[in-house]
Amino acid sequence: MNTILLGNLIKIRWIAIFGQFLAVFFVSYVVNIPIPLFETLTIILFSVAVNFYSYFEERKNKSISNIKAFSFLLFDTLQLGFLLFLTGGIVNPFSILILAPVITSASYLPALMTVVLSSISIVIIILLNFYFIPLNLGSEFFLPIIYNFGLVASLIITVIFIAIYAYLFASSSRKISNALSISKLQILNQKKITEVGSLSAAAAHELGTPLNTIFLILNDLLKEKKLIEDKHIVKDIILLKSQAERCKEILQRFSKNPLNLRDKFLDKVKITDLIKINFDKFNKNKNLIITKTPMNEEPEIDFKDEIMYALGNIIQNAIFYSNKTVTADLKYLNTNVNIIISDDGNGFSKDILDKLGEPYVSKNKQGMGLGIFISKNLIENMGGNIKLYNSNDNKAVVEIIFDNSILSI
Numbered sequence: 001m002n003t004i005l006l007g008n009l010i011k012i013r014w015i016a017i018f019g020q021f022l023a024v025f026f027v028s029y030v031v032n033i034p035i036p037l038f039e040t041l042t043i044i045l046f047s048v049a050v051n052f053y054s055y056f057e058e059r060k061n062k063s064i065s066n067i068k069a070f071s072f073l074l075f076d077t078l079q080l081g082f083l084l085f086l087t088g089g090i091v092n093p094f095s096i097l098i099l100a101p102v103i104t105s106a107s108y109l110p111a112l113m114t115v116v117l118s119s120i121s122i123v124i125i126i127l128l129n130f131y132f133i134p135l136n137l138g139s140e141f142f143l144p145i146i147y148n149f150g151l152v153a154s155l156i157i158t159v160i161f162i163a164i165y166a167y168l169f170a171s172s173s174r175k176i177s178n179a180l181s182i183s184k185l186q187i188l189n190q191k192k193i194t195e196v197g198s199l200s201a202a203a204a205h206e207l208g209t210p211l212n213t214i215f216l217i218l219n220d221l222l223k224e225k226k227l228i229e230d231k232h233i234v235k236d237i238i239l240l241k242s243q244a245e246r247c248k249e250i251l252q253r254f255s256k257n258p259l260n261l262r263d264k265f266l267d268k269v270k271i272t273d274l275i276k277i278n279f280d281k282f283n284k285n286k287n288l289i290i291t292k293t294p295m296n297e298e299p300e301i302d303f304k305d306e307i308m309y310a311l312g313n314i315i316q317n318a319i320f321y322s323n324k325t326v327t328a329d330l331k332y333l334n335t336n337v338n339i340i341i342s343d344d345g346n347g348f349s350k351d352i353l354d355k356l357g358e359p360y361v362s363k364n365k366q367g368m369g370l371g372i373f374i375s376k377n378l379i380e381n382m383g384g385n386i387k388l389y390n391s392n393d394n395k396a397v398v399e400i401i402f403d404n405s406i407l408s409i
Contacts, residue, residue, distance in 0.1 A: 006058045009072055013051045016076070016097075019157065020044050020083065023094065027087075031146055034136055036086050043082045050075055059354060070113045073101040077117065081124040089132025090125060093153070098125065100161060214244050268300040271339065275328045278312040279319070287325045294332065301407035310378040313371040314341055314398050321345040321396060337407060339400040347390040356388045382406055 024040050027033045054072065057064070064072075077098060084092050098121055105114045218241045227233050272290055279288045292298060301307075318326045322343035331338040348356065356372055372388065379386045383406050387399040 006054060006064045009069075010051055010054050010058065013047060013054070013076065015161070017044060017047050017051065019161075020047075033146075036133060040083060040086050043079060043086070047076075047079050066109055066113060070105065070109055070117065073105050073109075073117060074120065077101045077121055077124065081128065084124075084128050085132050087133070088135035089128040091132075091135065094157070095125075095128070097157075097161065211244065211248055215241070215248075218244065269303045270298050270300055271330055271337070272298060272328075274308055274311050275315065275341075278308075278315040279326065281312065282316040282319050284319060286319050286322055289325060289327045290330070291327070292330045292332070298330075299332065304382070306378040306382055310375040310400075311339075311341075313375045314400075317371055318343040318396070318398070335404060337402045337404065339402075340397060341400075342391065342395050342397045345396060347394040347396045348388065353388075353390065 021041075021044060024035070024037065024044070027035060028037055050072075057068075080098055084090070084095050084098075089095075102114070102118050102121055105117045109117075218237060221227055221237050222234070222241075227237070272292070275290060276288070315326065315328075318341055322345045325344045327340075327342050327344075329338075329340040329342075331340070376386050379400055379402075382402070384400060384402040386401075387397075389397055389399075391397050
């Protein structure tokens with residue numbers, strides 16, 4: 001997944017559409033240079049239609065795949081090529097704008113796609129040099145004042161256009177890059193916590209045997225008549241035994257792994273256990289309801305810090321915004337597992353619903369707005385899917401879908 005946000009492509013294309021309409025009407029009605037107006041407007045309207053389609057695509061997913069990004073950039077290149085064909089070909093002062101999609105592709109897409117798009121652009125430029133509808137600029141070919149003005153204007157507009165292009169995409173790229181760095185740091189901390197927990201459980205397990213031996217010896221010493229007659233020695237043995245019992249209690253606390261996996265050391269775990277752990281970690285007198293389909297014995301999955309941390313962020317949000325209850329509905333299907341987490345709060349706000357999953361989007365100012373973003377990236381990097389929406393009764397719902405193969409079920 002690249003860091004191109006579809007919303008930025010939509011904004012840039014609207015700027016291009018507005019500029020194209022303005023240039024066409026300026027040339028036709030102000031400068032009075034004849035151009036095929038109907039055909040030109042038709043090509044521009046195609047771009048308008050693609051932008052409306054892009055808008056509906058954006059509502060489904062803010063980021064887009066490399067192939068979709070390449071397709072949109074290819075359309076922009078071809079659309080500009082057709083416009084240049086109708087308005088003078090390569091002589092048109094705005095022909096330099098054909099560089100914009102190539103620059104974006106070179107900045108964000110794989111090398112092969114950039115080579116393909118560059119090759120197509122070169123072919124278009126070569127064709128436009130020979131095949132085009134010429135502009136009627138006078139009986140003799142020279143650079144009239146209006147053309148000189150157009151050339152200067154095109155250079156200025158191109159500089160501004162490419163500056164906006166580069167800024168928008170570079171800005172979103174930096175923002176996502178910073179957010180991903182934070183998410184990597186947090187998942188690293190989560191892994192360290194898991195390792196410490198595993199070491200504690202291992203230490204408790206290994207020290208249990210010698211401690212039991214100490215208890216056996218102490219009990220035998222308390223039965224020795226010669227030792228019992230000496231009150232000072234008995235007192236010391238009893239003190240030693242009490243301290244050994246204290247050590248045993250401490251080791252028992254270490255060995256109480258929250259996942260109840262003392263011997264497996266976090267190899268296998270049930271999803272319900274992960275949900276309960278995270279709920280207990282963040283719970284503030286709220287209730288948790290877990291339902292499973294089917295109701296029979298729940299399968300175990302490979303423990304992964306990514307799942308642990310992603311669920312933790314989602315459940316923490318659900319607890320924070322709920323009134324009394326958080327609900328987790330698990331559906332174990334033939335090919336995948338659905339984890340649906342909802343709460344009885346007021347649902348996602350309409351002003352942020354379309355932006356959920358983007359970095360630094362938060363309902364309040366208490367956090368950084370990275371929880372959902374981090375969870376989304378962790379889940380998608382594992383190969384899962386996540387959906388965020390409001391239910392029919394306007395309650396916030398987060399649905400996570402994993403293939404059984406990902407969880408090793």
